[in-house]
Amino acid sequence: MTLGLSLGVVVGYLLFALAVGLVAYHVSEATAEDYYLANRSIGTVVLLFTTFATLLSAFTFFGGPNLAFAAGPEWLIVMGTLDGVLFAVLWYAIGYKQWLIGDRHGYVTLGEMLGDRFGSTGLRALVAGVSLLWLFPYVMLQQMGAGEALVGLTGGAVPYWGGAALVTAFMILYVVLAGMRGVAWTDTVQGLFMLSIVWIAAVWVVSAVGGVGAATGAMLDARPDFGNFGGGTYSVGFIVSTAITIAFGVTMFPQINQRFFVAKSGETLKRSFVLWPVLVLLLFLPAFMLGAWAVGMPVEVPEGANVLPVVLNEYTPAWFAALVIAGAMAAMMSSSDSMLLSGSSYFTRDVYRPVINADASERREAWIARIGVAVFALLAFVASLFRPGTLIEVGDTAFSGFALLALPVICALYWDRTTRTGMIAGVLVPQVAYLAVVLSAVVGTVPTLPRTVAGGWDVALGLMVLSAVLTVGVSLVTAPTAEGDASRFAVAGD
Amino acid sequence: MSRSRRDLVWIPTFAVLVAFAVPWPLWGVDRVVAGLPVWIWWHVAWLGLCTVLFSLFVRSGAWERGMGRQPGSKSESPLGGDRQ
Numbered sequence: 001m002t003l004g005l006s007l008g009v010v011v012g013y014l015l016f017a018l019a020v021g022l023v024a025y026h027v028s029e030a031t032a033e034d035y036y037l038a039n040r041s042i043g044t045v046v047l048l049f050t051t052f053a054t055l056l057s058a059f060t061f062f063g064g065p066n067l068a069f070a071a072g073p074e075w076l077i078v079m080g081t082l083d084g085v086l087f088a089v090l091w092y093a094i095g096y097k098q099w100l101i102g103d104r105h106g107y108v109t110l111g112e113m114l115g116d117r118f119g120s121t122g123l124r125a126l127v128a129g130v131s132l133l134w135l136f137p138y139v140m141l142q143q144m145g146a147g148e149a150l151v152g153l154t155g156g157a158v159p160y161w162g163g164a165a166l167v168t169a170f171m172i173l174y175v176v177l178a179g180m181r182g183v184a185w186t187d188t189v190q191g192l193f194m195l196s197i198v199w200i201a202a203v204w205v206v207s208a209v210g211g212v213g214a215a216t217g218a219m220l221d222a223r224p225d226f227g228n229f230g231g232g233t234y235s236v237g238f239i240v241s242t243a244i245t246i247a248f249g250v251t252m253f254p255q256i257n258q259r260f261f262v263a264k265s266g267e268t269l270k271r272s273f274v275l276w277p278v279l280v281l282l283l284f285l286p287a288f289m290l291g292a293w294a295v296g297m298p299v300e301v302p303e304g305a306n307v308l309p310v311v312l313n314e315y316t317p318a319w320f321a322a323l324v325i326a327g328a329m330a331a332m333m334s335s336s337d338s339m340l341l342s343g344s345s346y347f348t349r350d351v352y353r354p355v356i357n358a359d360a361s362e363r364r365e366a367w368i369a370r371i372g373v374a375v376f377a378l379l380a381f382v383a384s385l386f387r388p389g390t391l392i393e394v395g396d397t398a399f400s401g402f403a404l405l406a407l408p409v410i411c412a413l414y415w416d417r418t419t420r421t422g423m424i425a426g427v428l429v430p431q432v433a434y435l436a437v438v439l440s441a442v443v444g445t446v447p448t449l450p451r452t453v454a455g456g457w458d459v460a461l462g463l464m465v466l467s468a469v470l471t472v473g474v475s476l477v478t479a480p481t482a483e484g485d486a487s488r489f490a491v492a493g494d
Numbered sequence: 495m496s497r498s499r500r501d502l503v504w505i506p507t508f509a510v511l512v513a514f515a516v517p518w519p520l521w522g523v524d525r526v527v528a529g530l531p532v533w534i535w536w537h538v539a540w541l542g543l544c545t546v547l548f549s550l551f552v553r554s555g556a557w558e559r560g561m562g563r564q565p566g567s568k569s570e571s572p573l574g575g576d577r578q
Binding site: 073076077078080081084085086088089092096097100211212213215216217220224226227228229230231239243266270273274275276277278280281285289491 | 511512516517528530537540548560
């Protein structure tokens with residue numbers, strides 16, 4: 001009976017979220033083109049929450065508490081630092097600069113901006129291609145998270161593939177039915193809902209176990225090492241490289257990066273920047289502490305399940321636990337849809353139209369985008385069945401892949417002397433090297449290359465340095481091409 | 495157009511804000527204060543401090559000067575919000 005209730009709440013909530021998306025779509029009478037134009041009038045609250053919504057992923061709700069459960073609450077520090085502080089600084093350095101440039105020239109994608117600055121369709125397609133490549137493990141991560149969440153919620157009655165398939169079906173439905181419009185305000189509603197419900201869940205569980213002090217006490221009895229800062233998984237190398245690769249990676253995520261172009265005014269970016277550290281903390285603190293406290297609770301976390309649903313099942317009524325999981329899955333679904341939609345705009349604008357078919361009709365382009373999203377999501381679903389790593393590992397792979405784009409982009413934004421050849425070398429070489437490292441772990445016939453060296457330092461961090469060195473070095477020895485125009489990125493004065 | 499020399503102080507300030515959001519001085523410390531490990535409180539307070547300083551950065555006008563612009567200048571281009 002409880003099983004039926006839980007599943008009913010989950011599927012019901014997902015259908016509700018889908019209905020909200022549909023209504024929003026029909027009310028807005030959106031055309032394919034309007035998807036971008038409408039977003040250009042995005043205000044502070046919506047911008048803040050659509051950006052926030054990318055945090056509402058399996059990485060935060062499930063991966064984070066799982067890691068805190070396995071290795072200690074230091075994950076809060078890592079995520080808080082990278083997202084609350086480092087990302088905020090990059091929000092200014094990359095985001096505001098991009099907004100100023102985009103405001104002058106009307107760019108809507110990163111590839112378009114760089115392609116225009118350097119007069120290179122190849123660079124434009126390369127940046128879009130690289131972005132799509134790393135979107136793949138990120139979408140897969142959502143499917144893995146959903147699969148594991150339902151295993152935890154139903155005690156294994158729903159198999160892993162069932163949950164993954166459910167969320168995949170809803171992702172595709174959402175995109176095909178709700179169409180090409182990013183319903184930013186559903187992100188906002190879901191962001192507020194999840195923020196409140198995570199706090200309610202934390203208060204509920206903590207009062208059931210006798211308060212914060214008792215929860216921490218029980219945690220320390222079970223795992224005394226959780227009390228002291230650092231140690232175990234959390235080496236200096238791990239903390240520093242994870243924080244840097246993820247923070248830089250987030251700025252290059254298609255959906256986030258596209259938000260840098262679409263804010264209504266610079267004021268919007270300023271206010272979001274100021275509120276960001278506190279908002280991030282409000283989400284991470286209860287979510288990750290619940291994961292860490294769970295080690296002191298008398299709960300059994302089944303193999304391959306997420307810890308958060310198990311804890312909620314133990315201490316809160318079945319309907320509430322199901323509601324949290326459903327809310328998390330719906331939020332994951334809508335944010336990965338925004339990602340898929342941004343990704344599809346990268347594909348149609350930066351690859352399909354300039355490289356493959358310049359004369360495609362708008363209708364054809366819209367269909368190509370939808371079919372592309374469906375195929376992409378299905379392939380990610382198949383890949384998710386192989387479960388190539390933990391949620392954190394898969395997420396980290398995606399973030400690091402994006403992070404390798406960041407330094408060449410910063411170079412282009414701030415250094416006029418950057419050349420096209422410098423950009424292509426700085427983007428392409430580290431990507432090929434990182435891809436070799438990632439694929440060597442998947443392909444059985446080749447020796448696995450190390451992902452970390454010298455006690456937790458991520459090789460992606462080294463490749464980030466390489467990307468900067470190559471961009472600057474190659475730019476210095478090559479001449480700017482005639483098609484390039486550095487003045488395109490000038491923003492000083494008016 | 496001229497960037498105030500004092501604005502340069504924001505660069506080390508941001509560097510310190512990022513670097514010490516991780517409570518490095520409390521490495522290995524295991525004291526529990528008010529129900530949570532003390533280093534978690536450091537982090538919570540630090541992020542609060544970040545919001546305060548970020549707000550100061552924006553209000554002082556350094557946000558605009560940092561991009562070589564005049565604070566208070568109209569930020570929208572002639573194209574306005576309907577850029578093509």
